[in-house]
């Protein structure tokens with residue numbers, strides 16, 4: 001089977017090219033053609049020797065993912081559904097803002113963590129994505145958007161691993177993908193603008209701190225172990241005290257000096273004044289093992305729950321979310337409320353369905369999609 005070059009970070013591609021008797025700078029050129037210019041056809045890589053192009057064509061491919069559908073929301077959010085085979089599909093979502101363009105990327109088909117409030121969790125786990133399948137989402141979105149905006153420069157400035165799946169349960173595929181996002185010869189993203197979001201896989205947080213420190217978001221959702229056990233089953237394995245310790249260990253090598261805690265606002269379950277008080281105490285009084293202070297340096301991002309019927313849960317009313325945010329802010333914790341984007345196209349957090357229900361129609365839908373391709377991508381250009 002042909003080797004998919006999207007599976008390699010730059011060092012991996014260098015090693016691969018060396019096996020073919022090619023020097024390092026050739027691998028760099030090839031990497032730039034693939035990721036910076038979005039070229040998958042070796043014959044178009046005009047500064048590579050013809051002999052190398054032929055060698056590559058005989059044994060390698062740049063295999064991207066078929067797009068099942070593209071939806072653009074009234075607010076400019078774009079959601080792509082990618083077919084990853086065997087009836088599974090994953091989604092990536094582009095969120096344009098005035099000062100940045102963020103792509104939300106999936107790491108797994110389904111998820112094994114099984115959080116109560118998450119539709120991906122309710123689907124169960126299908127499989128890990130490969131590095132190539134993670135990067136194919138970025139490759140496709142970036143080059144699609146450049147074509148449609150008619151620009152040569154980068155459109156996606158931020159990546160958040162907040163699509164389907166638990167990225168730290170797919171660690172080996174994740175790290176080369178992150179390195180490619182960060183690489184100046186790849187997507188050249190700043191470490192501060194690449195965020196891994198985790199439900200709290202403690203040992204892998206430690207490894208990430210060493211192997212590829214990027215911005216960290218931790219899905220907290222509850223101020224106590226009893227409640228978190230019932231919302232995020234992984235808490236039974238890595239309870240809050242251990243999770244907060246892992247956050248503190250992560251920070252010294254992290255590109256930011258705080259952790260972002262995500263907190264999904266669930267009506268009556270985790271959104272009362274008593275929950276806010278308990279949360280403030282948890283964060284403020286956690287012993288800081290690395291210096292003499294107490295507390296965990298953090299920001300909170302409150303996410304109004306996006307309901308789906310199987311969850312049996314409801315979104316907190318807007319005034320309760322505001323009140324909760326105010327209480328945290330009053331306690332000196334920087335808190336934002338996430339604006340829900342793209343909910344008219346089911347692209348909001350936890351709404352990523354991702355199952356190709358009727359596989360027989362996939363090819364047909366891909367064809368229709370190709371015919372419909374030129375969609376209008378609104379949005380500005382983004383710079384660091």
Ligand code: SAH
Nearest residue numbers: 118162165166197198219262305306349350
């Ligand atoms: N598995 C990782 C990353 C993907 S989920 C994690 O859990 O962090 C990305 C974010 O969306 C998480 O903070 C998750 O808790 C949140 N989320 C999941 N389902 C949601 C829903 N129905 N409404 C609002 N946020 C949700």
Ligand code: SF4
Nearest residue numbers: 111113115118121199
């Ligand atoms: Fe998995 Fe994250 Fe959903 Fe939990 S919230 S089930 S960890 S994708």
